[in-house]
Amino acid sequence: MxxxxxxxxxxxxxxxxxxxxRSHVYEVxxxxxxxxxxxxxxxxxxxxxxxxxxxxxVHSFKLRGAYAMISSLNETQKSSGIITASAGNHAQGVAFSAAYLGITSLIVMPVNTAAIKVEAVHSFGGKTLLCGTNFDEAKIKAMYLAKKYQLTFIPPFDHPTVxxxxxxxxxxxxxxxxxxxxxxxxxxxxxxxxxxxxxxxxxxxxxxxxxxxxxxxxxxxxxxxxxxxxxxxxxxxxxxxxxxxxxxxxxxxxxxxxxxxxxxxxxxxxxxxxxxxxxxxxxxxxxxxxxxxxxxxxxxxxxxxxxxxxxxxxxxxxxxxxxxxxxxxxxxLGEQREALIAITIPEKKGSFLKFYKILGKRFITEFNYRYNGSKNICIFIGIRLKHGSSEKNIIIQKILTNGFKVIDLSNNEIAKLHIRYMIEARLFHPLQERIFSFEFPESPGALLKFLYTLGKNWNISLFHYRNYGTDYGHVLAGFELSHQKKEEFFQHLSKLGYEWRDVTTNPIFKVFLK
Missing domain, CATH: 3.40.50.1100 (Rossmann fold)
Structure with missing residues (x-):
């Protein structure tokens, strides 16, 4: 048990x-x-x-709860060793506390845990075991090992002493x-x-x-x-x-x-x-x-x-x-100090100057545009705001009043994650295409595995991936997909085990990538 x-x-x-x-937390x-x-x-x-x-x-409050519980163990529990599951701060709190008290500690961490966190546990004297793709799987393994080797499990939060x-x-x-x-x-x-x-x-x-x-x-x-x-x-x-x-x-x-x-x-x-x-x-x-x-x-x-x-x-x-x-x-964007918008203007002399005069002396944070030979061009633009959403609404209304089409992208996650980096990826030839967003755990070789499991049966018409240093990768991918093959493709996606969404109808796709 x-x-x-x-x-x-x-x-x-x-x-x-x-x-x-009565807690001994201030010893550490x-x-x-x-x-x-x-x-x-x-x-x-x-x-x-x-x-x-x-x-x-350990640069986190977690040291308090970890040390409070570990220091209160009896001598038998201390001599047997302790174990926990964590992908971050609790792991470091347990490792630090155990080392201070001369207790052996093992921390089970998901395989995609950032190297900086694993190294931190090692620097505090803890041993690590990488297992599972998330905390829940790591915890199952830790509980199994606790039972097998008679180790005391140190819960990260659900215990009165913690x-x-x-x-x-x-x-x-x-x-x-x-x-x-x-x-x-x-x-x-x-x-x-x-x-x-x-x-x-x-x-x-x-x-x-x-x-x-x-x-x-x-x-x-x-x-x-x-x-x-x-x-x-x-x-x-x-x-x-x-x-x-x-x-x-x-x-x-x-x-x-x-x-x-x-x-x-x-x-x-x-x-x-x-x-x-x-x-x-x-x-x-x-x-x-x-x-x-x-x-x-x-x-x-x-x-x-x-x-x-x-x-x-x-x-x-x-x-x-x-x-x-x-x-x-x-x-x-979180502080509402920036607006992201898409503007459609005629591809003719003077259009750009007319549009830019509307913005006045406002600070431009981002500007993406590419000539593609069509009658209208679409511009992806970021604007610094001083007065939050009220100022953004005034800008948008002014653009509309001057006869230009505009879409507010400030809350469009696909635009913020992918499209702002893909303005030159417009499709020039008609194609039966659907666009999907994917998430997959970041780890060495994860992108290669993702591409491999995606299969070779469908033509990839668009692909964007950017590493943000987080534990999950984000991919935007387009596929040449006829209506007859759609159900077969969806069944294949369901077997991959990745989180995915069909974002073909997202308005930003129609503006910049269609």
């Missing part, structure tokens, strides 16, 4: 406070600073404070600023949110605690809607630190009871928050680390909050360097 540390089921807030106070964890973000405070008309958990030895360890962060917040109005907390499995919420509501219940989820992995929202934890069919991996398919039973119990609200944000909003953190306090957060700030900004706008003291948790800074390219490209 897999070994866990025993605990009281459904501890009350007073018991959680007791466990937190730091009391991290609570810093004011001056620029953002002025912009948002609230006092915005950031709790810098990126300053921990939750209480994360709750030490709440006590620090109150000691650093007891006048907070709201605290915004990122939510993945729910351990941090549960730990903070149960202690804040026990000690200072008037402070609101708001959970923030990524729209691509909103497992807590799904659980709250269903009344019980449920498994999401798919989670996005951009905010990898919170990419959890199902919240824990104990974390759900606490979050449902003690969180005041939950809000979700998209990837562009997260990218904008990463930029805010860098510009204000020079912190480079990982996507899940900036999640709480993205939620705070959305919450302020949604409820017109003004003049409050608001804290958010910068939960981690273990970012793959190459992700910064994607983040840089998307942050302006």
């Amino acid at each position: 897999t070994k866990y540390q025993s605990y009281i089921h459904n501890p009350c807030p007073a018991e959680y406070l007791k466990i937190s106070l 964890a730091q009391i991290t600073p609570l810093e004011i973000m001056h620029k953002l405070s002025k912009r948002l008309k609230n006092t915005v404070l950031v709790k810098r958990e990126d300053r921990q030895p 939750i209480a360890g994360q709750g030490t962060l709440a006590m620090e917040l109150l000691q650093q600023d007891a006048h907070l109005d709201r605290i915004f907390v990122p939510v993945g499995g729910g351990g941090l949110a549960a730990g903070i919420a149960v202690l804040i509501k026990h000690l200072m219940p008037h402070i609101k605690v708001i959970g923030v989820e990524s729209t691509e992995s909103a497992s807590l929202c799904a659980a709250l809607s269903a009344g019980t934890p449920v498994h999401l069919q798919k989670v996005g991996l951009f905010a990898e630190g919170v990419a959890v398919r199902c919240v824990g039973n104990e974390t759900f119990r606490l979050c449902e009871k003690y969180l005041d609200d939950v809000i979700t944000v998209d990837n562009d909003a997260i990218c904008a928050a990463i930029k805010d953190l860098f510009e204000d306090v020079r912190a480079i957060a990982e996507p899940s680390g900036a999640l709480a700030l993205a939620g705070m900004k959305k919450y302020i706008q949604k409820y017109a909050i003004n003049g409050e003291r608001l804290a958010h948790i910068l939960s981690g800074a273990n970012i793959n360097f190459h992700e910064l390219r994607y983040i840089s490209e998307r942050c302006e």
Whole structure:
């Protein structure tokens, strides 16, 4: 039987406070600073404070919960060794804690885990086993090995001792600023949110605690809607630190009871928050680390909050360097400081000058156009905005008033991921063609495997792939496909095991690639 540390089921807030106070986390964890973000405070008309958990030895809050549980094991459990499954911050927290206590640790990680994360675990003294294509498969393997070799499994979030360890962060917040109005907390499995919420509501219940989820992995929202934890069919991996398919039973119990609200944000909003953190306090957060700030900004706008003291948790800074390219490209859209639009103008003298005069002296961030001999040309253009969506709407209306056709692409994911890099890929000859988007796990040889499994029975008429440094690759592919062969092709795609969507009807395809 897999070994866990025993605990009281459904501890009350007073018991959680007791466990937190008795925790040994400060043998390894730091009391991290609570810093004011001056620029953002002025912009948002609230006092915005950031709790810098990126300053921990493993650059993440996960060290608190991991060490709280590992240090509380009995001598038999310690001598037998520990095991966990993780693709990121929990892995590093476990490896660091085990090494400090002289305990052997094994961390099972998905095969597509970024090398920087595997190397970090090794640097902290942990052993790794790469197994499975995602966290769930890695966890199954870890549980099997725990049972086989009598190792103690260290859960990443769903255990009272882990939750209480994360709750030490709440006590620090109150000691650093007891006048907070709201605290915004990122939510993945729910351990941090549960730990903070149960202690804040026990000690200072008037402070609101708001959970923030990524729209691509909103497992807590799904659980709250269903009344019980449920498994999401798919989670996005951009905010990898919170990419959890199902919240824990104990974390759900606490979050449902003690969180005041939950809000979700998209990837562009997260990218904008990463930029805010860098510009204000020079912190480079990982996507899940900036999640709480993205939620705070959305919450302020949604409820017109003004003049409050608001804290958010910068939960981690273990970012793959190459992700910064994607983040840089998307942050302006997330902050509504950039608009992406497609404009159709006549291919004749003076048309371009007439169109450009409409834009005036606005800053152009991107401009893509290619002459193709037709009567009309299409331009893909990015425009810097000073006043968000209201300014964008004014620009679009002005373009329409001057007789040009325009499509707003600011929220078109296909345009942002692929088309902006493919303006010269227009089709010149009639072709029965369908366009599909694919996702596949990034790993050495993954693109080659993707092309191989796609098969050789259909002519590929278009192909675009760009590595963004994330755990999943994105491909846009076109196929010469007659109506008679369509069903056969769909059956083949279903056997591949990749996520795919038919995007042939996306308007951006008709404008730039048809």
